[in-house]
Amino acid sequence: xxxxxxxxxxxxxxxxxxxxxxxxxxxxxxxxxxxxxxxxxxxxxxxxxxxxxxxxxxxxxxxxxxxxxxxxxxxxxxxxxxxxxxxxxxxxxxxxxxxxxxxxxxxxxxxxxxxxxxxxxxxxxxxxxxxxxxxxxxxxxxxxxxxxxxxxxxxxxxxxxxxxxxxxxxxxxxxxxxxxxxxxxxxxxxxxxxxxxxxxxxxxxxxxxxxxxxxxxxxxxxxxxxxxxxxxxxxxxxxxxxxxxxxxxxxxxxxxxxxxxxxxxxxxxxxxxxxxxxxxxxxxxxxxxxxxxxxxxxxxxxxxxxxxxxxxxxxxxxxxxxxxxxxxxxxxxxxxxxxxxxxxxxxxxxxxxxxxxxxxxxxxxx
Ligand code: CIZ
Ligand code: SF4
Numbered sequence: 001x002x003x004x005x006x007x008x009x010x011x012x013x014x015x016x017x018x019x020x021x022x023x024x025x026x027x028x029x030x031x032x033x034x035x036x037x038x039x040x041x042x043x044x045x046x047x048x049x050x051x052x053x054x055x056x057x058x059x060x061x062x063x064x065x066x067x068x069x070x071x072x073x074x075x076x077x078x079x080x081x082x083x084x085x086x087x088x089x090x091x092x093x094x095x096x097x098x099x100x101x102x103x104x105x106x107x108x109x110x111x112x113x114x115x116x117x118x119x120x121x122x123x124x125x126x127x128x129x130x131x132x133x134x135x136x137x138x139x140x141x142x143x144x145x146x147x148x149x150x151x152x153x154x155x156x157x158x159x160x161x162x163x164x165x166x167x168x169x170x171x172x173x174x175x176x177x178x179x180x181x182x183x184x185x186x187x188x189x190x191x192x193x194x195x196x197x198x199x200x201x202x203x204x205x206x207x208x209x210x211x212x213x214x215x216x217x218x219x220x221x222x223x224x225x226x227x228x229x230x231x232x233x234x235x236x237x238x239x240x241x242x243x244x245x246x247x248x249x250x251x252x253x254x255x256x257x258x259x260x261x262x263x264x265x266x267x268x269x270x271x272x273x274x275x276x277x278x279x280x281x282x283x284x285x286x287x288x289x290x291x292x293x294x295x296x297x298x299x300x301x302x303x304x305x306x307x308x309x310x311x312x313x314x315x316x317x318x319x320x321x322x323x324x325x326x327x328x329x330x331x332x333x334x335x336x337x338x339x340x341x342x343x344x345x346x347x348x349x350x351x352x353x354x355x356x357x358x359x360x361x362x363x364x365x366x
């Protein structure tokens with residue numbers, strides 16, 4: 001990268017000292033990661049930011065929903081800066097507050113809202129987290145999705161039992177999983193022993209989600225029709241192809257991948273899990289990794305004694321993550337040095353209150 005920009009970033013960071021704390025998501029470019037005080041997945045970063053109350057400015061090198069979570073978990077005095085406001089997340093954008101409110105009306109009409117517990121993936125807007133908190137649900141990450149689902153089904157069963165005790169008709173408990181259908185389906189089927197038929201797909205672009213009231217009543221998992229445009233691109237062909245190219249390869253994928261990809265892989269886990277697995281891997285071992293390309297390339301560089309390849313032949317960056325580049329970071333830092341706070345991400349107090357309730361529920365999971 002441009003040595004002049006590297007120099008300017010260094011100078012601005014030094015001028016700000018402890019007043020600024022720079023967070024770098026694992027999927028960020030190397031030129032940005034170089035300036036991060038900590039790296040991590042979205043949840044770890046939000047917690048790291050909360051552990052630095054003395055930092056006035058949190059510069060979040062990641063995407064919009066992550067900056068929102070950092071704002072929710074940090075003090076009111078701290079300001080969260082997103083170096084490019086166009087750094088959104090296509091998955092988070094697939095569930096809007098209006099669509100989710102409409103879905104809840106559909107579940108209410110089908111007579112199942114009372115026994116449905118929402119579980120929302122960290123990769124969702126603050127509005128969706130607030131919806132989840134309002135309806136007594138929880139947030140989950142790709143590391144604790146199983147525990148979140150176990151809790152939610154127990155919670156739903158308790159709600160169902162109390163309706164029955166009050167003389168109502170018994171309806172089986174359900175989870176509404178937002179917004180990533182793949183994480184929801186993979187966790188339900190791989191880790192909870194549910195079948196694919198226990199899951200239905202709610203399509204927010206169709207009347208009643210494209211489902212009949214009967215389908216909704218019979219379902220155990222109601223999956224929102226959202227997905228990650230990056231992880232969703234890996235296919236069964238990518239897995240078969242890499243096994244042919246590299247005999248003995250271990251295929252390790254993120255649970256945001258499609259069910260058939262996860263079913264064909266050898267190992268499945270979050271970004272933090274992937275990083276740890278490669279740290280622990282034997283020298284000479286061969287790996288094909290199904291997650292974002294910046295991270296895979298960085299891991300390949302960090303482990304020259306292992307053969308680490310990207311799962312697909314085509315390149316597959318997260319285009320919105322990549323919007324945060326060195327020029328944007330320099331601009332944000334130099335603005336702060338000049339006393340202007342650019343691109344502040346704030347969540348309104350009402351939304352924050354309910355979103356925090358859902359996040360706290362996750363933190364209290366057994
Ligand atoms: O796919 C993503 O954006 C991930 C894994 C985010 C995160 O860190 O939770
Ligand atoms: Fe969103 Fe996928 Fe990009 Fe993550 S990798 S920020 S889920 S689009």
